[in-house]
Amino acid sequence: MAAPPPRVSQHTTRSRTGQAPPASSLRGGKDEQVLSAAAARIAQEALRADVTIESLAKLAHADAAFAMKLLALVNSPAFARSRAVTDINQAASLLGIRGVRTVALSLLVSNFCPGDESCRVLMANSLRRAVACRLIAAELGFKDLDSCFATGLFLDAGLLQHAQHDLPLAVSIASSPAHHRVLREQAEGLLPHPTVGGDMAAGFMLPDETVEAIRGHHAAEPPATALGQIAWLGECIAGVFESPDVERARVTAIAQARKVGLGSAQLTSILDKLPAQVAEVAQALDSDVGELHDLDTLRNDAGRLLADINQQYEGVIRKLGVLLREKEQLTAELQKANDALASMARTDALTGLPNRRALEDELVRCASRATRDKTWLSLVALDVDHFKKLNDSHGHAAGDAVLATMGRVLTEQCRKGDIPTRYGGEEFTVVLPNTNAVGANVVAERIRRALEASETVFEGKRLKFTSSIGVASALGAAVNPVAALAARADEALYAAKRAGRNRVMSAPMREEPTVSAAPKVDDHGFADDEEDTLVTRVSALPGQ
Secondary structure: OOOOOOOOOOOOEEHHHHOOOOHHHOOOOHHHHHHHHHHHHHHHHOOOOOOOHHHHHHHHHHOHHHHHHHHHHHOOHHHOOOOOOOOHHHHHHHHHHHHHHHHHHHHHHHOOOOOOHHHHHHHHHHHHHHHHHHHHHHHHOOOOHHHHHHHHHOOOHHHHHHHOOOHHHHHHHHOOOHHHHHHHHHHOOOOOHHHHHHHHHHHOOOOHHHHHHHHOOOOOOOOOOHHHHHHHHHHHHHHHOOOOOHHHHHHHHHHHHHHOOOOHHHHHHHHHHHHHHHHHHHHHOOOOOOEEOOHHHHHHOHHHHHHHHHHHHHHHHHHHHHHHHHHHHHHHHHHHHHHHHHHHHOEOOOOOOEOHHHHHHHHHHHHHHHHHHOOEEEEEEEEEOOHHHHHHHHOHHHHHHHHHHHHHHHHHHOOOOOEEEEEEOOEEEEEEEOOOHHHHHHHHHHHHHHHHHOOEEEOOEEEOOOEEEEEEEEEHHHHOOHHHHHHHHHHHHHHHHHOOOOOEEEEOOOOOOEEOOOOOOOOOOHHHOOOOOOOOHHHHOOOO
């Protein structure tokens, strides 16, 4: 005959009559390792399509430790058998294949808890949810009570998994109010235990409905499936015993129970039965869950519980403060990195000038402003004379050095508000907002002279170069389309090359450009100048 359930007093009760668990139940013990292996073998065997209850009973018979555990668990009030079961074959027959597998999984999960006295709260929480789910299922008329027990056992399995890596932290989280645990896990950078538990259940090849019930047991509203609702309410009921405000948690549980079809009387019955049945299951599993309290004791002990919670949350606040500071630092670093990436995307690496993408954006912006404010906008187009010959004679690295000099001179000679850019290759453009033709020619001539006077030192050689420059200006709405303005600057640049290079040419409002300085005779005609790259940028500018 099964041993009677221990009485749960109005004060406290300790599983196994208040004694610590034997050494064999501690994590890593030889007996436990054998038991875990037997439980795992039976849980796996139960998945086979051709498995029979007789084959599972034979496996259980083969391991005395597992057989004793199975009988103890089956005879506990949590499994609500009408009479004591003393034979493994009988127990297996009563449980069925899924029931035996549930017992095996229960033993496996119970062995996840590290062998440490502080782990009592973790084991108590896990068993509380398993028993609560079974009691709820019975009240709802759910037939497969054993599967509900197994589902409930996995609700806190994720926290048991966390305990493998950081036991004090897992215990601290398990000791906080149930509805705050996911938030605490996230604050600590942990994967929330509903996700971990669901993954563990999937690893044990439990049904998809069970896996989803485990993953959704902290949802704000009850899930759609019957098993999901049982797990969801099981979490809520277990949380009543883990709350610093027991009465408020009980009232909340009554309201939540109504959502799945349970009345207040049924919920009260579950709350009354839960502590004793948890103690019995813990005894059957040889697990130490420490002192268990009924609701009246918890109400009377609310002051101590609140003090414990306040102490926990002082640590949480400190942790959140650290996280907020880290978040602010990461946000600042991310913004800095994004700014750097944006700058790199708009900057020519060789010269340090804005690139073609930036030029196109600036042209659109400056043209819009000139149109709106009825102001002048001028463009200066320039490139390096005989750049192909320079590359052929001294190499591309020398050409890059000349282009870098070009970028430096443009930066030095342009005024504040002017926008020197590298369009591509040896081609450069300077955008001159609020600048008429006269001012633009002054800037262009200053740039031409500075380039002519500059020199580039490369591998001990002093390289000299000049530049041909074209200028175009427009007032107000006449800047549009801006591609036409750029085309006029390019045509003026062509004219400068035809006139002998190393000069500035401006494009008037009429078709033919005029020379802003006296022509310089040069024996290189534009038609014979294979060294210069033809300017083709206009076709790619906005509005063309």
